Amino acid sequence: MKNAKRLNIRIHGHGGDGVVTAAKILAWGVIEGEGKNAQMFPTFGPERSGAPVVCSVRICERPLPIPIENPDIIVVFKTALKDDGVFGGIGENSVVIVDSPEPAIKIAKALGRPIWSLDASGISKTELGKALPGIALFGALVKATGIVGRNSMFLAIRNNIPKKNLRGNLRAAHRGFEAVRTIGELSKPCVCLSTETPAKPAWNEIIPGAVQTDAGNSRNYKTGGWGISLPVIDLDKCKMCMICWAMCPENSFRVMGGKLVLDEEHCKGCGVCSEVCPKKFDAIKMEIKKEKQNES
């Protein structure tokens, strides 16, 4: 790892896990602790708790296009384990680190390769009082790759975490470092060396940002999984004024058979509809989804 000229790391999780914080601290540790170059790019849709987040961290001598397609190291938070394409683009020598309450034998078997695993969510619940596994995963990443030294790891945390949360996060990093284990036999202690220096992309090879490549694609983006609650419509009270339809940011209302119907695949539970439904009708109440009730 110490001789690597370029490293690509991809971290998967969901909003609220601490994905961006973990990536930021890693990049800080590389730059300030080790005196090397690093870049960190979070990629998300609308920035919201519970939405999928991918963070790319690049340790290199010159900029490269994002997002990282072929990571040398991949870190997957528990919340993202079931997401599509999370393990896409990993190579034979990529280091895979997953947050899993059980040793992630099934994942290692499915990938047909050794991986690193730890219960980072469990550690963070003990040390921080909630599931914020980013720092424990950062500790695991340091152990699995030696990408920064332990001193740089602690220094990076000290310089990026508010004082009131510092002790718990330092303990979480230490425990992540100690707890991470390999599943399967690793051929080398760290196998993610990448020594070639990438060619600088030509002007017409640079990936443009913030561009919609096709129209009408928001219907393909299923925002229904984001929220914890759903509006319940009282059809006896509803007077079909359609104010909720007009104000819904996800266009989640349909009229079928002369009645208002909710599109649960796109309703993100923001509650705007229940706020705008006229008080004299009072036809919409927000209710916690059944599966979320069970979670708490």
Ligand code: SF4
């Ligand atoms: S809660 Fe109401 S306003 Fe918000 S997305 Fe769902 S239907 Fe639309």
Ligand code: SF4
């Ligand atoms: S705002 Fe209320 S009354 Fe009007 S259509 Fe929506 S649910 Fe019905």
